[in-house]
Amino acid sequence: MSKQNGFASRKKGNVATAVIIVFLSIVAAMQIFPFYLQIVTSLQPMDMVPEVGKIYLWAEGFHIENYIEAIERVGLLQGLLNSVIVAGGFTLLSAIVILLVGYVLGKKEFTGKKAVKFAMLLTMVAPGELLMVTNYKLVSDLGWTNSFAGLILPGIVNITGIFLVMSFMNTIPNAVLESADIDGANEFQKLFKIVLPMTLPILATYFILTFVGQWNDYLWPMVVTNDSNLFTIQLKLKEFNPYYGGFADEVLKNAASIFTLVPVIIVYLTCQKQFVSGLSISGMK
Secondary structure (H helix, E strand, O other), X not given: OHHHHHHXXXXXXXXXXXXXXXXXXXXXXXXXXXXXXXXXXXXXOOOOOOOOOOOOOOOOXXXXXXXXHHHHHHOXXXXXXXXXXXXXXXXXXXXXXXXXXXXXXXXXXXXXXXXXXXHHHHHHHOOHHHHHHHHHHHHHHHOOOOOHHHHHOOOOOOHHHHHHHHHHHOOOOHHHHHHHHHOOOOHHHHHHHHHHHHHHHHHHHHHHHHHHHHHOOOHHHHHHOOOHHHOOHHHHHHOOOOOOOOHHHHHHHHHHHHHHOHHHHHHHHHOHHHHXXXXXXXXXX
């Protein structure tokens, strides 16, 4: 009887696993399919006349020259470089800030620590639009409009990231840092030789999520700059005006959109292992 019950339990478990796999596969396909259609459209011949209502699952040829023309049309390479500078610079500086502040709040005791945490929590309640107005006033007063400083520096103090790192600091045994004190290590040595290697998965997760958010940001760059030489890639896409008319412009728009995803994919593939590990550690599943 016990063997039969065990067999039945395993059978139910296998069925449940199969159902979950099928469900997740359907969800993944629903997410990927529009992206796939965009790739197909970007590779179609520009002189093609598509049938109304027909969904093309395969491109009629492999017209990579569409990407070259899309890149040259509005100067996407300049926008790509600007976005790398802005998103990369913002994310790197922000990661340094949350590491330093999270370490101090998580491992150090000082007068007013609870008040600092409470004040930080209050800033999370403020609407993003309100902070944007304040940041723009600050940037304008400092003369940072139409500059990389204005694009990068506002917002690098990410309260959510600080609390994420601070929570992780609580998992690091104090004995580890006390042993470093006995060995004569100073605060910077403890931070960069002990704490930093242990927090890399968390920082990698933060780096990817923040980089993608900054890469796709359209509103703040539009507010703070009107210099086309400083336009990020999202603002460059805005300049993609109709030229040929009809399906040809649709092909080029899709090619330009796909091109903007390349750096994001590279960043994810580079930090993939640390990213997955960081999600597990932080509890984000």
